[in-house]
Amino acid sequence: MAIIDPRHAARQLIYEKAFRSATLAAAMLVLLILGGVAVSLVRGAWPALEHFGFGFVTREIWNPVTDEYGALGPIYGTLVTSLIAMLLAVPTAFGIALFLTEICPPVLKRAIGTAVELLAAVPSIIFGIWGLFVLAPKLQRYVQPWLIEHIGPIPLVGRLFQGPPFGIGILTAGIVLAIMVLPFIAATMRDVFDTVPAMLKESGYGLGATTWEVIWNVVVPHSRVGMLGGIMLGLGRALGETMAVTFVIGNAHRISASLLAPGTTISSAIANEFTEAVGDLYTSSLIALGLLLFLITFAVIAIAQAMLRRLERRVGS
Amino acid sequence: MQFFDVRRVARIIGGLATGVMLCAGAGAIDISGAGATFPYPIYAKWADAYKKSTGVGLNYQSIGSGGGIKQIKAKTVTFGASDMPLKPDDLKAAGLVQFPMIIGGVVPVVNVKGVGGGQLQLDGPTLASIYLGEIAKWDDPRIKKLNPKLALPGTAIAPVYRSDGSGTNFLFSDYLSKTSPAFKTAVGANTSVQWPVGIGAKGNEGVANMTTQTDGAIGYVEYAYAKQNKMAFVLLTNKAGKAVTPASESFQAAAANADWTGTDSYYVILTDQAGAASWPITGASFILVYAHPDDPAPLGEALKFFAWAYKDGGPMAAELDYVPLPPALVAQVKKTWAAAITANGHPVWSEK
Numbered sequence: 268m269a270i271i272d273p274r275h276a277a278r279q280l281i282y283e284k285a286f287r288s289a290t291l292a293a294a295m296l297v298l299l300i301l302g303g304v305a306v307s308l309v310r311g312a313w314p315a316l317e318h319f320g321f322g323f324v325t326r327e328i329w330n331p332v333t334d335e336y337g338a339l340g341p342i343y344g345t346l347v348t349s350l351i352a353m354l355l356a357v358p359t360a361f362g363i364a365l366f367l368t369e370i371c372p373p374v375l376k377r378a379i380g381t382a383v384e385l386l387a388a389v390p391s392i393i394f395g396i397w398g399l400f401v402l403a404p405k406l407q408r409y410v411q412p413w414l415i416e417h418i419g420p421i422p423l424v425g426r427l428f429q430g431p432p433f434g435i436g437i438l439t440a441g442i443v444l445a446i447m448v449l450p451f452i453a454a455t456m457r458d459v460f461d462t463v464p465a466m467l468k469e470s471g472y473g474l475g476a477t478t479w480e481v482i483w484n485v486v487v488p489h490s491r492v493g494m495l496g497g498i499m500l501g502l503g504r505a506l507g508e509t510m511a512v513t514f515v516i517g518n519a520h521r522i523s524a525s526l527l528a529p530g531t532t533i534s535s536a537i538a539n540e541f542t543e544a545v546g547d548l549y550t551s552s553l554i555a556l557g558l559l560l561f562l563i564t565f566a567v568i569a570i571a572q573a574m575l576r577r578l579e580r581r582v583g584s
Numbered sequence: 585m586q587f588f589d590v591r592r593v594a595r596i597i598g599g600l601a602t603g604v605m606l607c608a609g610a611g612a613i614d615i616s617g618a619g620a621t622f623p624y625p626i627y628a629k630w631a632d633a634y635k636k637s638t639g640v641g642l643n644y645q646s647i648g649s650g651g652g653i654k655q656i657k658a659k660t661v662t663f664g665a666s667d668m669p670l671k672p673d674d675l676k677a678a679g680l681v682q683f684p685m686i687i688g689g690v691v692p693v694v695n696v697k698g699v700g701g702g703q704l705q706l707d708g709p710t711l712a713s714i715y716l717g718e719i720a721k722w723d724d725p726r727i728k729k730l731n732p733k734l735a736l737p738g739t740a741i742a743p744v745y746r747s748d749g750s751g752t753n754f755l756f757s758d759y760l761s762k763t764s765p766a767f768k769t770a771v772g773a774n775t776s777v778q779w780p781v782g783i784g785a786k787g788n789e790g791v792a793n794m795t796t797q798t799d800g801a802i803g804y805v806e807y808a809y810a811k812q813n814k815m816a817f818v819l820l821t822n823k824a825g826k827a828v829t830p831a832s833e834s835f836q837a838a839a840a841n842a843d844w845t846g847t848d849s850y851y852v853i854l855t856d857q858a859g860a861a862s863w864p865i866t867g868a869s870f871i872l873v874y875a876h877p878d879d880p881a882p883l884g885e886a887l888k889f890f891a892w893a894y895k896d897g898g899p900m901a902a903e904l905d906y907v908p909l910p911p912a913l914v915a916q917v918k919k920t921w922a923a924a925i926t927a928n929g930h931p932v933w934s935e936k
Binding site: 328329330331332333399400403404407431433434435436513514517518519520529531538539540541542543544545550 | 621647648649650651653668740742747748749750751771772773774775776777778779782783784785786790793794797798
């Protein structure tokens with residue numbers, strides 16, 4: 268007869284308690300760090316926010332000489348470059364993930380899958396240098412003159428593609444960001460598509476559906492939540508990416524209608540200017556930029572969560 | 585069952601602690617500094633040579649001038665380094681002394697078809713107009729007037745500027761502000777400014793690259809960068825009305841012509857100096873130390889290092905295309921050390 272040794276049980280109980288408190292402490296640490304970041308950002312940003320008020324968010328000026336700062340330029344650059352990145356990366360990632368899970372012959376599957384994961388491991392500075400030395404000259408010579416000549420004259424849309432071809436600028440930053448976030452979105456989507464039960468797909472094929480019909484009517488609805496998660500992961504990275512963007516965006520605190528014009532993002536402005544920023548208002552304004560990025564990222568996550576909840580409710584009903 | 589021999593663990597920890605303390609003890613005479621990125625290569629080279637000859641190490645963190653000023657004010661380092669001199673009032677308020685350590689120059693470079701190095705001549709107001717967007721084409725009459733013999737194309741000018749805050753930016757914008765009232769009111773001088781036109785590239789390498797790959801571009805880089813990359817540099821008309829070539833001699837001429845003795849706390853910005861041979865965009869990099877340090881020992885070591893660098897560092901500086909201070913200025917700086925830097929009434933440093 269197996270009898271539980273009471274001493275052993277007591278010891279196990281202690282271990283169990285210690286383990287629980289350890290995990291709790293680890294989880295609390297995250298909250299503590301996040302809280303600490305938020306508090307120190309607000310404290311550091313306070314002089315600038317107090318001085319400029321709401322105008323800090325709505326004004327397009329960044330003049331260290333006269334000590335006047337407004338964050339509209341960096342906010343615009345951050346959002347637009349991320350938007351371009353998502354427009355380019357999401358459909359491509361969707362294609363990669365579908366190909367890998369549904370269409371790809373098994374021999375290629377490993378190779379392409381590993382290549383996607385390797386792309387995620389490339390440090391961002393490499394993308395920046397590649398963007399500046401390889402991509403930007405090509406864009407300047409071949410792509411941008413074509414855009415300016417052929418799309419530039421079209422009313423409305425054309426305004427996005429006017430001005431001299433510098434090679435670097437908002438568009439180039441968006442393209443580099445797209446390549447950087449692509450592996451994250453593609454890998455997540457692939458993993459999500461892999462979780463679709465084979466029975467469901469085979470039932471679809473059994474009913475005579477084409478690959479496209481199975482994908483659109485079985486795979487995609489089944490994995491909407493996970494896909495959104497992958498997209499948000501990519502968006503989070505695009506919003507905060509610093510070094511690669513700094514190299515290729517042109518770093519001008521201006522809002523231009525043209526996507527070919529130089530701009531700036533919140534994180535690249537901080538990276539550019541923080542080391543040599545002298546003066547309290549200047550440093551404080553840069554920290555306030557950091558606070559804004561914190562809030563934007565927070566808003567993105569909140570919106571993603573809300574969308575997830577709505578999706579889950581719809582799936583549940 | 586006992587997994588650890590407690591005494592053994594204690595012995596190991598004790599040994600480690602002693603080792604750490606010994607290391608800390610040996611490192612105590614090392615000099616620590618932080619600040620400007622522009623002089624970092626030469627400070628690192630000097631530190632290496634100094635360590636070999638004296639055994640005293642220098643730990644210099646190139647975190648930027650702003651960071652250097654913050655670190656010395658927080659007393660976490662023995663000296664701070666800044667590319668922009670602090671105003672005498674600020675120095676006095678913080679109890680600091682500053683002195684120049686090394687000189688460098690900023691050089692405008694161009695990428696215009698048919699224009700090689702040293703062929704194009706510009707002056708301050710013209711350069712300012714280019715960076716204000718008022719001169720937009722290379723065949724503008726104002727550029728032609730300065731270069732009657734040069735065949736200039738009608739390409740658009742693409743001004744390239746340094747996007748990261750830097751001493752280079754400060755010197756360039758300060759020069760344009762001194763020579764062009766319009767630039768002074770519209771932009772002004774600082775380590776980063778709001779440029780009305782052009783594209784920002786990160787670091788000297790970014791500006792150099794952007795200029796080389798853009799037809800019609802003009803940029804400005806540190807002299808070493810222009811020289812080592814064989815870029816098409818521009819001749820500038822200086823205050824005396826002479827066209828000068830950027831070179832060690834013209835930077836040193838600017839430093840020698842500056843009024844160091846008549847200026848409080850070496851608050852001298854070397855741009856647009858008088859003298860027929862002076863390069864107009866020259867600048868010094870400064871060192872900041874406490875006038876009355878709490879602990880005089882490390883500062884004494886630091887000043888010994890600086891004295892050694894003034895005496896023996898010249899050839900190494902020249903190898904990296906930096907310019908040593910003129911001898912008269914070095915003598916004056918040493919006088920300042922002896923007079924202004926004291927602890928308990930005794931000078932921290934003395935010439936032996």
